[in-house]
Amino acid sequence: MTGIFLQAFVYLLAAVLAVPLAKRLGLGSVLGYLVAGVAIGPLLGLVGQETQSIQHFAEFGVVLMLFLVGLELDAKQLWQMRQRLLGLGGLQVLLTTGAVAGLALILNQPWQIALALGMIFAMSSTAIVLQSFNEKGLAKTEGGRGGFSVLLFQDIAVIPILAILPLLALSAPQLDAGHEDMSLVAGLPAWANALVVLGAIAAVVFGGRFLTRPLFGYVARSGLREVFTAAALMMVIGIAALMSLVGLSPALGTFLAGVVLASSEFRHELESTIEPFKGLLLGLFFITVGAGIDFEMLLSQFALVLGLALGVMVIKALVLLLLAKIFRLSGSDKWLFALSLAQAGEFGFVLLGYSQQQGIFGSELGGLLSMVVALSMFLTPGLFILYERIILPRVTRSTNEREADTIDEQGPVIIAGIGRFGQIVNRLLRANGVKTVVLDREYAQVERLREIEMKSFFGDVSNPELLHTAGIESAKMLVVAIDDVEGATALVRHVRQQYPQVAILARAFDRGHFYALTEAGADWVVSESFYSALNMGGEALIRLGMHPFAAEQRKTAMVEREKAHASELYDAWLEVRDNIDRRERYLKLFIKLEEALKEDMGKDRMDGHSRSLSGWTPPPKGYDKALAEQEESMRPQGAKD
Known part of the structure; x- marks a missing residue:
């Protein structure tokens, strides 16, 4: 018992020390966890053989994460993303499998091993990628959505891959006499296997739709939060166990359950209950990946391991860039999509172990390939740093430095900034017959508006020449709604000094910005959140019993x-x-x-x-x-x- 306490203390201490430091340095929590694992494992030797067993337990964090992801979606959203799910995801798995298998054949590997390696390295790390997307606010970008579609398809693809791998065996399967997995489908004919699998999926859907509401209602009425937590974990663990018994991915099963429960009134309570367990187990999983790196093998075969890891990552990145072009992901989204998914994934460890059991390759090659998987995952946070600090600023700069549009019309009102605030102003004015000239410095935003036939022009609104072309001399009014505190203030000051006849209406972010715009010469300033917050406060009073008047x-x-x-x-x-x-x-x-x-x-x-x-x-x-x-x-x- 004392040993368990000491091990738990070591893991938690490593996380507490390393992760906040990594976050402060802008490296992200995932890299912090990985470094913590390397420190307590290969460097200091504070943890040992138990790491692999703990890793299998910590992989449950991936299951919980996909359950929470499912809660954020519903069946309608899932249907809407079917093109990317099947197109992007399916092509990524097929093309990456083919490319990696081709490289293995060039290296004189048998075709069975080459195909197995292709399928194994086609997987990416759901845990690292989704965690990084959420931390860095990238999940809602086009690149982030594309990445999520690929990851979801990969989780589904694990099922047929597990069915294909035994067919590639070069020797007799390595049976473990001391352990035999429980299965409801072992020895069944194909048609019976299919019926059992469909029955399990139907049970998850039916239970999520009709049984969870009375269950959680019964538990909630007890008023005991810890019992609700137990019920939530019981449901997730039960679904994961059921999926494992029928040979399906536990992560896929819990994702499906999350989608079914996305419209449930208990959704938010489930999220808040599961989130701490997900975060802790994912952190533990990343630590075990770092702690499980065999430094002796890495140092003895460093060039080979590094070369294979970089080779796999380059191949996957090139395939992903090709798919980004086919599916019209451009700019920073293209690079985010390619770099975020270039690594091997946690399912790689599972598939490698299963391949060894089936006799596809031996333990020596399996150990080497495990090092390649671990190293590629270890390098992934560095790819996110590369994207954020080098690629994204350059892509943004090149986009904003493109030549401004030629403005071929003028109007009494010029709107500078067509984000969520400027769009509402523009729609109201145009609906009342007021002609507007819309300018924005974000090219992507201008393109999106053109798709819905809302004419706008790209250019730097602080450029005097652009304002002149837009007709500032004859304009009656300038509406300032750009998402730049200092830029908005400077624009108001410039127009007030050069064109005093123009009325200036400006949007402020807070009270200090309100005063700065007033001092710069704006005729009327409104705080972005004041009236919306005021209306919500009024609605709150009404719902608390106050008369609307x-x-x-x-x-x-x-x-x-x-x-x-x-x-x-x-x-x-x-x-x-x-x-x-x-x-x-x-x-x-x-x-x-x-x-x-x-x-x-x-x-x-x-x-x-x-x-x-x-x-x-x-x-x-x-x-x-x-x-x-x-x-x-x-x-x-x-x-x-």
Whole structure:
């Protein structure tokens, strides 16, 4: 027991020390875990033979991760991505298998070994790639979506690969007398095997659709969170066990269960319950990969192992670049797609061990290939760093340095920035017959708008020549909505100085930016989140029982109070900005504003309605009393007593 505690302490200490440091250096948590494993394994020798056993246990983190991924999708989304799932994923597996097998044949390997190696190295690391996508915010990019489609198809492809590998055996299978996997399909004819597999999948779908709701409802009513956690883990482990018994991938089964439960009312509770276990087990898995590297073999055959690892990664990257071109992934998305999936994956360890058991190749070659898989996974975080720090800035720079579009029309309103904010302004103006000239410095955004027939022009809006071409001299108004705090302020200042007749409306990100735009000369500034947050606050008051008229009244009072104190706060902000030690004054003014706001909220202004309230019907006399009586009548009898 003491040994288990010491081993757990070593693994956790390595993670606690290495991962935050790696994150601070911008290397990502995955590389931190891998380095931690190398430190406690090959370098310091603090862990030993138990690493491989722990790795098999930690692979359950991949199962949990795919369950959570499934919860983020539903059947409709899965159907929409069918083209990439089958096209990108299917072609990637086939082309990579062929390319790696061809290289193995050139190296004088038998065709059976070559084909097995092709299928093994066609797999990529679901754990590393999805973890890195989520950490770096790349999951929603086109490259990230393409990568996810390929990874999902690879998990499905493991099933036929496991069926094909025994057919490639060069010698008798290596039976393990001390261990025999449990199976519901062993010895069954093909048709019976297929029926059992279909029955297992149907059980997962049926259970997820009809049995989980009463189960989790029953558990939730107990009010014991730990029992809900136990129920969630029981479900995932049970599905994984069922999939293993019928010869399917546990990760695929739990992914399917996640998709079925994506529309369940327990979805978010399941996510929050499973997430900590997923993160811990994935971290443990990465540590075991680092700790399992055989440095003696690596050093004795370093050139061979490194050459094979780089060769496999280059082949996979070239195949992925070809597929990116076929499926029209361009720019940074193309490079993200190719670099993120260039490594071998955790399923490679499983397939290598299975291949050795089936007699396809011996333990010596298996050990060498395991080193190649581990090294390629170890190098993957470096590929993400290459993408983020070298490729992405260059691709972005080359895109933004392209020649600006020729502007062939002018209008009374110029909109600088056509992101989510500028689009709404533009749509409203055009719907009311106002002609606009839309400019944006992000070429990809301009292209997306052209696809929906919303005409816009690419170019740097801070360029005086571009503004001149857009007709700034004759324009009546400039709307500034670019996603650049300093750039927006500089643009407002330039137009105010050079074209004082133009009205300037600007979007601010926060209160400080609001004041900076005001000082630069904007005629009207709105905080991006103020009115949306105000509307949500009003809706919250209504849903808590306040009459809509009263809620609208308090929203108006807050706007008026903000305006009343705007001048004082602006003057105080100028003093703070100019390095005058008046921060205390600014804070006191802000506290004064909050106190005045509370006082306004306590008033019931039934007379003198503002313009924004003129369309409202006031609550009837005695509304508050009637509401209180209604709530009292709805309470259970026991609660009244």
